[in-house]
Amino acid sequence: MMNNEKSFFRIGDNPLKTREDLVIALEQLTDPLRPFYSKGGSRLEIGKTGASYSAATAEMEGFSRVLWGLVPLLIGGGDSELWDIVLDGIRHGTDPSHEEYWGEVKDYDQRLVEMAVFGFALAAIPEQIWLPLAPNEQDQLYRWLNQINAHPCYDCNWLFFNVLVNIGFRKIGRPYNAGQLESNLKRMDDFYLGEGWYSDGINGHSDYYVPFAIHYYALLYAKLMEQEDPERSRVFKERARLFAVDFIGWFAPDGSALPYGRSLTYRFAQSAFWSAVAYADVEGFPAGVVKGLVLRNLRWWFSQPIVDADGVLTIGYTYPNLVMAENYNAPGSPYWALKTFLPLALGVDHPFWKEEELPLPAIPAVMVQKPAHLVIVRDSVSGHVAAFNSGHLYTNEHTHTSAKYEKFVYSTSFGFSVPRSEWGLSQGAFDAMLALSERGDNLYRVRRQNLESEMIDNVLRSVWKPWANVEVQTWVVAGLPWHIRIHRVETGRSLDTAEGGFALGQENEMLSKIDVAGAMASTAWGTSAIKDLLGCRKGELVWPNANTNLLHPRTVLPMLTSTLEPGIHWLASAVYGCPSEGALDIQADQADEVLKHSPEQDLKVKFSEGTLTIVTHFGREIVLNI
Structure with a gap:
């Protein structure tokens, strides 16, 4: 069973002021998951409610989404007791002969979504996720992920999943689909509305998928590919700077943000954009303002009853609630919220952590x-x-x-x-x-x-x-x-x-x-x-x-x-x-x-x-x- 001293129940006592506080918060969110990993480590079964895809895919999704928190932790020089489980899970999940194999994907498959964080990890921490694998295990991971180049994604923020996987391949020296990568990046320009805003696809809505998906992935690209693609990286940062001026208006002084649109069970992913702004060093608001936006939003969320008796995030908003859920909300889906822990990629000595947290600046009425x-x-x-x-x-x-x-x-x-x-x-x-x-x-x-x-x-x-x-x-x-x-x-x-x-x-x-x-x-x-x-x-x-x-x-x-x-x-x-x-x-x-x-x-x-x-x-x- 989980260690109660590290359980989520104590997070209300966490002041969430420092980098170490954020590390502890991540542990409090992820440690309760340990008993729910499958024997081979490749699946996370934390509930029985259904989604539009199979239970096996839902369990793979849960495995994947935890990485949005663990990868930044490792980038910033930290470690996690879960990482050995993660590596075993990758070995078994990508092995076609293993009973926990993640399977062959189809067009518009949910597993295409879950590949994105692997691309991010390959690009950012190959020494942690790639080099520990034996040559045949590397081949299996590459082959499984490369399915994304043979299957279409939806014509919206999903196009960035292919981008992240291919820049991961590029960074580790494996063949990648440069044509598809470039095509998807150009397609994102078609979604751009000006003033920093995108729509989530042609005639799509401009909701949280703009900050916590499109801008978030664009800023990952800008940081990881700044040397190889400096002009596009500059454009992505400039668009994020423009967007920030409007998006800050969605946040209240107490740290809460507007509940609007779909996918609200991702909860504190509301502030993931600001985490990406810090990670990519986007100019604009002072670092103390950005830091305050992230930490206040997390503090607000951690004061809500959003976990069950085991300390596991539930489907819902401020309380467990399937009535408001999407058809694609599986038990592990809420862990997409861990994208907000991206500032942990900034090491202990990074200037961001030395900045004083600042309140919201003056915002027009x-x-x-x-x-x-x-x-x-x-x-x-x-x-x-x-x-x-x-x-x-x-x-x-x-x-x-x-x-x-x-x-x-x-x-x-x-x-x-x-x-x-x-x-x-x-x-x-x-x-x-x-x-x-x-x-x-x-x-x-x-x-x-x-x-x-x-x-x-x-x-x-x-x-x-x-x-x-x-x-x-x-x-x-x-x-x-x-x-x-x-x-x-x-x-x-x-x-x-x-x-x-x-x-x-x-x-x-x-x-x-x-x-x-x-x-x-x-x-x-x-x-x-x-x-x-x-x-x-x-x-x-x-x-x-x-x-x-x-x-x-x-x-x-x-x-x-x-x-x-x-x-x-x-x-x-x-x-x-x-x-x-x-x-x-x-x-x-x-x-x-x-x-x-x-x-x-x-x-x-x-x-x-x-x-x-x-x-x-x-x-x-x-x-x-x-």
């Missing part, structure tokens, strides 16, 4: 990030960060795509919710969404894909059609703690409507208020409210199904509901969200004040007879005829 379709707003008082979303013209059709990419706002303090089903408001958990159902049907549709999507300063507009004969135009005026939403609904059918505010964590004590103006709730985690601005909807509180929200297993959701007959209708609401730090932040006799407040004045939105005028954060005027 409103950041317009057009390539990502987001406006980032910061509340300087509470530290709350919210990303307002104009929506996308394309969808990746992954699990819960609408919840992960089409809500009106995403929040560091309130997270977001995914549905258990679209049947009813409790199962749908429609926070930050307008949900529409045919009258009496109780089966709801939300924004899934947009016909139009645009941003004018802090005002976001989209056009979407939940049915062929129902068109919704939505305007969101971004702000904190209040924001405003306006919808023009042109419908050819009778509809039930429901619009949710922020989902609020709820365990025991709660204060609430429901009246003709709307609904509000306050718990130890903060206050959430929604109020109607046109007098055509009623307020209510909905208790979504358990485990639908990423941050809290149980939530309460203020909501506005109404019915619409065929025709044209305007809906307008003001939505409030303010976090607190462990105590009810509003008293019963103050509840009325939230719903009586006029946020239209704060956000410069004026209703007059037949007209709605919006003055944007930067002074431009938008006039709507309602």
